[in-house]
Amino acid sequence: MKQGLQKKINISKSDIYVEEVTLDIFKEVNRNSSEELYMVTIDRKVLRTPEGQPIVHENYNALRELVAELEFCDILDVHKISLYNLFCTQIDGVLSGVNIKRENIFYALLNDPVLRTCAGPEVIEQMKYLNIIEEYLNGYSLNYPHLPQVQLEDRSWLSTDKEIEANFERIVDHIYSLLLELDETKLTVFVTIDNVFGSPVLGTLLTSKRISPQEFTVLYMTAICINSKVFSDVNRKEEKEMQQAIKHNAECMVQFLNLTTPRLTEIEDLIKNGESFQLEFKSTLRWNLHTNCEDQKMEHSVLKSIVAFLNTDGGTLLVGVDDKGEPLGIKADKFPNEDKYLLHFTNLINSRIGKEYINNIVTNQYLN
Numbered sequence: 001m002k003q004g005l006q007k008k009i010n011i012s013k014s015d016i017y018v019e020e021v022t023l024d025i026f027k028e029v030n031r032n033s034s035e036e037l038y039m040v041t042i043d044r045k046v047l048r049t050p051e052g053q054p055i056v057h058e059n060y061n062a063l064r065e066l067v068a069e070l071e072f073c074d075i076l077d078v079h080k081i082s083l084y085n086l087f088c089t090q091i092d093g094v095l096s097g098v099n100i101k102r103e104n105i106f107y108a109l110l111n112d113p114v115l116r117t118c119a120g121p122e123v124i125e126q127m128k129y130l131n132i133i134e135e136y137l138n139g140y141s142l143n144y145p146h147l148p149q150v151q152l153e154d155r156s157w158l159s160t161d162k163e164i165e166a167n168f169e170r171i172v173d174h175i176y177s178l179l180l181e182l183d184e185t186k187l188t189v190f191v192t193i194d195n196v197f198g199s200p201v202l203g204t205l206l207t208s209k210r211i212s213p214q215e216f217t218v219l220y221m222t223a224i225c226i227n228s229k230v231f232s233d234v235n236r237k238e239e240k241e242m243q244q245a246i247k248h249n250a251e252c253m254v255q256f257l258n259l260t261t262p263r264l265t266e267i268e269d270l271i272k273n274g275e276s277f278q279l280e281f282k283s284t285l286r287w288n289l290h291t292n293c294e295d296q297k298m299e300h301s302v303l304k305s306i307v308a309f310l311n312t313d314g315g316t317l318l319v320g321v322d323d324k325g326e327p328l329g330i331k332a333d334k335f336p337n338e339d340k341y342l343l344h345f346t347n348l349i350n351s352r353i354g355k356e357y358i359n360n361i362v363t364n365q366y367l368n
Contacts (some may be wrong), residue, residue, distance in 0.1 A: 009076040014042045016070050018063045021056060038063050042070070049088040050078055051096075057087070062259035081192060081249040086256045090188040098187060105176045105200060109168070110158075112199045113223040116147045125230040129222040132215060133201060139324060140174055141290055143167050149225075175200050181329075182207065185260045189253045196249070199223075206253060208326070213250035217243055270316065271325045278315035280305050283322040285345060287333045303352050310357060319345075 021039040039056045040047040040063055047055045057063055066083045070076070078085050109115065114133050117123045123146075127134065134144040145168050148157065158165040179200075182190060186207040193203035197220055205211045211219065221227050226242060228234040275281055282302050288295035302319060309315035320329050335341040342363065349358050 010074060011042055011070060011076050012074040015044075016040065016042050016067050018060060018067055021054075036060075040066055040070075042076075049092045051092040053091045055084075055087050055091065057260070059260055065255070065259055081196060081252055083252065083256055083259075086188055086192060086253065089192055090184060090260075093191060094184050094188050098191065100176075100179055102172065102176045105179065106172045108194060108198070108200050109172055109175060110147065110152045110155075112147075112201050113197070114199050114201050114219050115145050116149045116223060118149060118225070122230055126222055126227075129218055129227065129230070132205075132211060132219060136205065136210065137171065142171050142174065145171065175204055178204055178208075183261070185257060189257055192253060206250065207257065209254070209257070213247050213254055216250040217247045220246060267318070270318065271321055271327065274325060275323070278309075278313070280315065280317050281321040281323055281325065282317060282319045283328055284333050285319050285330075285341070285348075289332065299348055299352075303348060306349070306361065307353060310353075310360060 017040070018038050019041055021037050037056050037058055038060050039054055049055060055063075055066070062083075066087065069083050076084070078088050114130060117126055117130070130144070137144055145164065155165075158168055179187075179190065189207050190200070190203035193206060194200055197203075199220065202211075202216060202220060206213075206216055218227070221239070221243060222230060225231050226234055226239055228236050228239055270279060271281075273279070282298075282305065283289060284298050285302055286294050286296075286298050288298055302317065305315075305317050309317065320332065321327055330338065330341050333341060335344065345363065346358070349355075349361060
């Protein structure tokens with residue numbers, strides 16, 4: 001993926017606008033022809049990516065923000081993280097097709113700075129800041145790996161301990177599976193974080209908005225040993241300058257996510273609001289994610305919630321969403337297809353609650 005222009009362009013005195021466009025003009029644009037599309041022009045010329053693709057998007061407000069950003073730039077520069085950079089990454093890279101390989105994720109994680117810790121006494125203080133990563137992994141029955149702060153080019157360090165190796169392989173599987181489900185906007189941010197900061201974990205956490213830009217900054221700087229509260233030899237002035245720069249980058253990526261992520265569906269809106277007396281999340285219908293096998297206790301938990309709703313004022317149960325609001329979909333239950341899933345659910349209602357209640361329960365499949 002090319003990230004840079006052949007030359008920098010002075011735009012300090014340019015006229016920059018958002019204009020409506022049709023696909024008749026740009027037949028190469030990978031967008032739905034039924035959508036209204038907009039483009040950015042600089043001095044009446046279409047703004048393009050380093051690969052020569054026009055920056056075209058259906059979100060008018062997103063391009064207005066891009067124009068606002070460019071109005072305060074003297075130089076059109078794709079080398080630094082900005083809305084312009086992110087649009088270029090999305091159009092030239094993500095929409096052109098990103099080849100996601102588990103092996104690449106493996107080695108990226110093997111050298112992820114936020115999975116490394118010091119060998120000395122500072123590790124205790126360091127983990128006070130990196131505990132966000134540890135808690136996230138623990139939530140999926142994964143252990144923080146405490147990788148050494150050296151470049152790891154092969155599997156030899158892991159292979160010395162089978163338990164450590166097995167845990168790390170599960171971390172790889174977890175991140176890889178999440179990556180395969182990302183939409184084009186989130187994948188753009190993930191790719192950018194991986195390219196610039198070398199951290200698939202931070203890419204996962206920021207794209208899912210599990211951490212704020214400030215937390216992103218603290219985690220990364222602590223991981224690369226630039227935190228004066230942990231490491232006494234850190235220059236405080238340089239630390240503050242780096243903190244501001246990284247936070248600005250993270251805020252820009254979150255802004256891009258907010259601007260270009262498709263509108264929330266009804267189910268996504270429910271998840272965003274979180275659990276309540278009339279809304280519950282269940283990770284699976286029948287599969288125990290901790291023991292990795294079918295478990296009737298999972299079914300009992302789902303049925304118990306349904307009965308509680310039937311006996312009160314009703315409610316909504318989302319199966320396939322964990323208690324943190326992370327969509328898992330129906331794949332986690334390992335049914336051969338969607339019809340088998342719905343048939344099993346209906347049979348549970350009929351046999352364990354009663355056929356007479358089936359008409360009081362509305363079932364819809366929202367998540368794949």
